[in-house]
Each structure stands twice: as C-alpha cells, then as structure tokens.
Amino acid sequence: MNIAIIGTGYVGLVSGTCFAELGNDVICVDNNKEKIASLNKGVVPIYEPGLEELIRKNRRKNRLRFTSCIKEAVEKTKIIFIAVGTPPKLDGGADLRYIEQVSRDVARYMNNYKVVVEKSTVPVETNKWVKYIMRLNNHKIDFDVASNPEFLKEGSAISDFMNPDRVVLGVESERAKKLLLKLYKPLKAPIVVTNIQSAEIIKHASNSFLATKISFINSVANICEKVGADIEKVAEGMGLDKRIGSSFLNAGVGYGGSCFPKDVQAFVRIAERLGCRIDILKEVEKINKQQRKLIFSKIEKALWIINGKNIGVLGIAFKPNTDDIRSAPAIDIIKMLQGEGAKIRAYDPKAMEHAKKILPNVDFCKNSYDAARGADALVIMTEWDSFKKIDFAKMKKIMRHPIIIDARNMLDPKKMKKMGFNYTSVGRPGHEIL
Ligand code: NAD
Ligand code: UGA
Numbered sequence: 001m002n003i004a005i006i007g008t009g010y011v012g013l014v015s016g017t018c019f020a021e022l023g024n025d026v027i028c029v030d031n032n033k034e035k036i037a038s039l040n041k042g043v044v045p046i047y048e049p050g051l052e053e054l055i056r057k058n059r060r061k062n063r064l065r066f067t068s069c070i071k072e073a074v075e076k077t078k079i080i081f082i083a084v085g086t087p088p089k090l091d092g093g094a095d096l097r098y099i100e101q102v103s104r105d106v107a108r109y110m111n112n113y114k115v116v117v118e119k120s121t122v123p124v125e126t127n128k129w130v131k132y133i134m135r136l137n138n139h140k141i142d143f144d145v146a147s148n149p150e151f152l153k154e155g156s157a158i159s160d161f162m163n164p165d166r167v168v169l170g171v172e173s174e175r176a177k178k179l180l181l182k183l184y185k186p187l188k189a190p191i192v193v194t195n196i197q198s199a200e201i202i203k204h205a206s207n208s209f210l211a212t213k214i215s216f217i218n219s220v221a222n223i224c225e226k227v228g229a230d231i232e233k234v235a236e237g238m239g240l241d242k243r244i245g246s247s248f249l250n251a252g253v254g255y256g257g258s259c260f261p262k263d264v265q266a267f268v269r270i271a272e273r274l275g276c277r278i279d280i281l282k283e284v285e286k287i288n289k290q291q292r293k294l295i296f297s298k299i300e301k302a303l304w305i306i307n308g309k310n311i312g313v314l315g316i317a318f319k320p321n322t323d324d325i326r327s328a329p330a331i332d333i334i335k336m337l338q339g340e341g342a343k344i345r346a347y348d349p350k351a352m353e354h355a356k357k358i359l360p361n362v363d364f365c366k367n368s369y370d371a372a373r374g375a376d377a378l379v380i381m382t383e384w385d386s387f388k389k390i391d392f393a394k395m396k397k398i399m400r401h402p403i404i405i406d407a408r409n410m411l412d413p414k415k416m417k418k419m420g421f422n423y424t425s426v427g428r429p430g431h432e433i434l
Helices: 012-019 033-040 049-058 070-076 097-109 125-138 157-162 175-189 196-227 230-238 260-273 280-303 329-341 352-358 368-372 392-398 413-418
Strands: 001-004 025-029 066-068 081-082 114-120 143-147 167-170 191-194 311-314 345-346 377-380 403-406 421-423
Touching: 001 012, 001 070, 001 097, 012 049, 012 066, 012 157, 012 230, 012 311, 025 070, 033 066, 049 066, 049 157, 066 280, 070 097, 081 097, 081 175, 097 114, 097 125, 114 125, 114 175, 114 392, 114 413, 125 143, 125 196, 143 167, 143 196, 157 175, 167 175, 167 196, 167 345, 175 191, 191 196, 196 260, 196 280, 260 280, 280 329, 280 377, 280 421, 311 368, 329 345, 368 392, 413 421
Parallel strands: 001 025, 001 081, 025 066, 081 114, 114 143, 167 191, 311 345, 311 377, 377 403, 403 421
Antiparallel strands: none
C-alpha cells in the first residue's frame, strides 16, 4: 500500500519505517528540511534502538523515502498519517496548530480519494476540526478522516509497534475501515474498531491511566518510607493480582517525557471544556510534581547545605534507551540544585547533546566515573543498564563523600550500605541517610 506519514519525529519515523518493513511503500514528510537532509544522508536524528538498521534496510529496498515536499507525498499515496507534535499550550490544552496546518496542506494537494489518519495524540473531537478544515480547503475531492492512536514507548518503539497489545481504529466509513484493517493485518494483533471519538478518548485515557498508576505507587512509597515497609515488595504483592498487573508500579522521581505530562493535562482541559471533571488527574499531576521535590529534599537532607557542593548526576534522559529529554525529571532536579548554588557534573549515555543546549552551566562528562569525580553526592536520575554495571567500589574512591541518592530505585540498598555508601532511594527500608 502507498502511505504518507506527515511529521518524521519519534512516532512518524518509527511508524513509517515499520510500515515499510511490513512491505508498504512509505513516504515520510517533515517541514524541518535539515532533518530530511540528514535522513537522506543516512543520519538518524534520534536514538532509538534498532531504528538506524531498519531505516537502512528499507531505504535499500526502496520502500522508504524522506521528503519535505508534502504535495508529492499526498499526490502519490492513499493513506496519509498525521504524526506531528501536539505540545501543551500555557493553559495545559493541546496546541493543535500543526495538525491544522497539515490538514490544510493535505486538502490542498489531494488529487483523488484519501484516508487521513490522526496518529498524533489529540483531544476528542479533533477529527471534526480536521474534517472541517479539509472541506474548507477542498470541496471537490472525496476523503475520510480516521483515528489510529499510537501506543509505542520510546526505547522499545520498534518492538512495541510490531507487536502491539492492540491496534485501535476509529473510523466512520467502510472504505476507510477496509483499508486500515488491510494495512494492520500482518501484525496479527487484536484490533479494536470503533468510532473516531472513542479512539481519540482511548489514547488520552490510556496514558492518563498509566500516569495514575505511577502517582498512586509513588504515594504508597511515601507511606512505606515512614514505617519501614518496602515499596518493591508492596508493588510485587499488588501486581500479582491480574486485575492490577505489575507494570507501571515502579516508584521513583515520577513520570516525565513528552507524553504523560502533556496528555494528562490535555485530558483535564478537554474534559473541562466539555463541562465534565476528571479531578483525579489533577491529583496525579500534583503528586508527580511533589516527587521531584521529594528527591530534592532527600539530596538536601544528605548534604545539609547544597550551596557550593559538587553533585554528580547519572542520567538525563526521561527514561533509559532514549536520547529524549522532554520534561525529563533530571532537568528539573539539576535546575533546582543549581538554583541553590550546587555545581553539577553529569553523564548520560545518549542524551548529552540535547542536554547541552538547555543546561549551559553543567559540566558534561565522558563517563559515569568522571561525573562522580570529587562529588559530595551522586544522584541517579535514569536507570540506564550501563549504570547497573558500574564498579561502585571504584566510584567510592573517586567521590569526595560516599553519598548516593537513587531516584529510580536502581541499586540494592543492602549492598550499597554494605559497601559503605550513605544510600537513599524511594520507599525502601534503610533509606535513612543520617
Ligand atoms: P516530534 O516532535 O518528535 O515530531 C514531530 C515532527 O513533526 C517534527 O519533526 C516536526 O518538524 C514535524 N512537523 C511539525 N509540523 C509539520 C508540518 N506542518 N509538516 C510536516 N512536518 C511537521 O513528536 P513525536 O514525539 O513524534 O510525537 C508526535 C505525536 O505523537 C504527538 O501527538 C505525541 O503525543 C504522539 N505520540 C508520541 C509518542 C512518543 O513516544 N514520542 C508515542 C505515542 C504518541
Ligand atoms: C508512554 C506510554 O507508555 C506509551 O504507551 C505511549 O504511546 C507514549 O507514552 C505516548 O503517548 O507518547 P513513553 O513516554 O515513551 O511512553 O515512556 P514510558 O515507558 O511510559 O515512561 C514514561 C515515564 O514514566 C518515564 O519518565 C518513566 O521513567 C516513568 N515511569 C514509568 C515510572 O516512573 N514508573 C513506572 O513504573 C513506569
């Protein structure tokens, strides 16, 4: 099938590449000309495990192309996915200007029937506006709008796309339904077919529910900490109940990334605009912000005075296996520490190039040991696998004081104490740093 993907970011690039891998002819479009030039030279602008190889393979087979010419892409394809960003506005609502722009451009260049599919995460009823704008700009050519929200996670995006728990298709015509069912058939995944509004809500509700699990477990972790209970055992004991499930019950510094923070907010705003309330999500957001403050206060408790201290930070990405630093907890913590006058040395295996652009006063280091050199304390902000393999005996010798604040519960508290570290984490016994 001939497919266009408009917006070649984390979602567009992964989806386009995977559709090509499934045997389709895919044109990925982006209005960022530098990005397209780089992709055409074989340089992949994001870090996502396995993506570079898959792009190379599908370009070689001539199934995957990159262009900044939306006209050509629209004319040559039948199914057009919109995968542009939907960032938050100041009031928390989704900024849909890029969706509008693409809807207008697609309408303008349509030369025959098209299915225009929202893959970006959008508030419910966005499809009505997409249709309205398209009709305003082209009242001659027949088209359908559909919703196909994306559920991939950064860091495991390819396998999430290729082996999804489910595919959701919001459609309102048999023609669009047939085309999309055919496109997704090779994945052999459960497919939920529904109307477009329901598909839009499924996406916001799913992300909000996962964010709720995280805030819930963080609240429980704080109770555990007061009484010497262990949040890991509590989460295990809860998660074995199939109705609860064990995933997304890892306590820590709270969620970050380009999606949960913005989607939770956007879901609250759209509910309010519709005259409804989903106040539980306001509490989820509040708890998530408090977790950052909790980690900061743990650092403060470990150091007493932060001013003038050297603090090593391991991990900047909002989670492991990605270079994405959008709404990364590490950025907030670093800024809070700098605000108190701390000097920061930081290391991340993949995210430092992005971080350098927004954290000018941080010393970025060549490895974990370098970040810990002379440190009064070390803060673990992202649980990269490579950090789990650190020789902490060596680390202890390099640091000025053996103090570790583990914001991701990455290390074993008993082992760390045994090695002589003053160690604290979230919701686990033995957290008392003094
Ligand atoms: P991104 O910022 O990485 O990519 C968006 C791309 O769209 C950019 O490259 C930008 O240049 C391009 N773009 C903007 N306007 C354009 C236009 N008019 N024409 C052509 N290209 C244009 O964003 P992302 O992380 O890929 O997210 C895209 C959408 O998918 C968002 O709604 C997001 O919530 C959703 N989503 C993201 C993820 C994820 O893991 N990142 C997962 C599921 C859903
Ligand atoms: C999330 C969802 O998991 C995807 O299904 C969805 O498609 C995507 O958002 C989106 O809509 O963009 P992603 O943000 O890539 O994916 O990463 P997650 O693995 O969900 O992690 C999000 C944040 O929650 C990270 O900061 C992570 O560290 C944190 N987290 C996750 C926890 O603190 N505890 C957990 O148990 C799980």
